[in-house]
Amino acid sequence: MQTRHGFTLLTLQEFEQWIVQQRVGRTVLTLQQHHTWSPGYRQFNGSNHFDLQLGMKRHHVTNNGWADIGQHFTSFPDGTIMTGRSLEQVPACIKGQNAHAICIEHIGNFDTGGDTMSAAHRATIVGMTASICRRFAIPVNSDRVVYHHWFDLDTGARTNGAGTTKTCPGTAFFGGNKVGHAEQGFLPLVRQTLGGVVSAPLPTTVRYGVVKADTLNVRSAPAANAARRNVVLAGAILRIHDERDGWFRLSAANDEWVSARYVQLVERATVNSDVLNVRNGPGTQFDKLAALSRAQEVFVHERRDGWCRIGQESRWVSLSYLTFA
Missing domain, CATH: 3.40.80.10 (Peptidoglycan recognition protein-like)
Structure with missing residues (x-):
């Protein structure tokens, strides 16, 4: 090495x-x-x-x-x-x-x-x-x-x-x-x-959140004075395995915690149509930005009038064509 x-x-x-x-x-x-x-x-x-x-x-x-x-x-x-x-x-x-x-x-x-x-x-x-x-x-x-x-x-x-x-x-x-x-x-x-096996599926209790701060310290315990183990960046989607006293745990096996104050919960979903247009606003009158294909996974940051925002920026898809985990 x-x-x-x-x-x-x-x-x-x-x-x-x-x-x-x-x-x-x-x-x-x-x-x-x-x-x-x-x-x-x-x-x-x-x-x-x-x-x-x-x-x-x-x-x-x-x-x-x-x-x-x-x-x-x-x-x-x-x-x-x-x-x-x-x-x-x-x-x-x-x-x-x-x-x-x-x-x-x-x-x-x-x-x-x-x-x-x-x-x-x-x-x-x-x-x-x-x-x-x-x-x-x-x-x-x-x-x-x-x-x-x-x-x-x-x-x-x-x-x-x-x-x-x-x-x-x-x-x-x-x-x-x-x-x-x-x-x-x-x-x-x-x-x-791999011997035909990747890993055990994630537990159904796992939630997801997006980092709202520019950088967010990952600590060894749910406390601001605990040792820093890592840093996650703005916009990162985190898996949340547990919550304690205003802190989210990011790992089922290790003590990795972040302050919940800087994390917004989001929903994980899968595209259930062959093509799903991504638009720059919540409606068909808005411009098409891109297209998603069947089985692609997205994270929903906001729901509005039958539309879902799938990024921190203005990227919207129709709720009807998403299946939520």
Whole structure:
């Protein structure tokens, strides 16, 4: 394990141990798969992991105007893995789909005729995907483990590859970049690594809340003078397992508490129609901003006249097409 420029390089075995130890306050629902296209295998010389990662960060910050590197993790042709953006921050990877997501970038061009994925890289992509799904209880299916190619670049709507899209993570990525390719060539390998089990389902008593403060300390006990264990950021959706004396507990297994004063309760729901338009106000007379697809999960911040606000900003959907947990 090596650390440089704020990044840490790990083997797959180190990553598997490291990820279970990470305290993450925000709720993670989906895992995004990407390839870098450039840099690719030709730019990797076996020892320039940190240089390539730093180069991507500089491009994302300077050219794209982002606050940090876009992805949470990067995998390399030799099977190693490097950390990137903080896990408490949403990624900057798929327009309109970054909330509640973790993003992986795989070094290489995995379009047909591009780089041939090494055996070590292949094993790591499967293994790290399995480890992340296990850690965050992400079901291994094509609703929750997603490819960039499945989303329209202009609207962020899920099109499963129709419209204006990237080929990412590559037309030859584990057999192809379509939903069927993922379900036949990639996801079964992840399930096999997990032994067919991700984790026990969350208890039905779990509630959800959104962080209202710019930053919110996570403490080891329900008290302002308790040791600080973590910091969660504005807009993060938190799982609430217990409430005591004005404090919310974020973990069923660990003592992780935040002040309820800075958390607003929200409702978790699932889209029950093939397409659900997102509008900039509570009514069909308002402009369409994007579209959600069946089985996508959202968090409702406000209900008004048969409409639900699904973000801190003005993003509204019809109540009729949501099923609440």
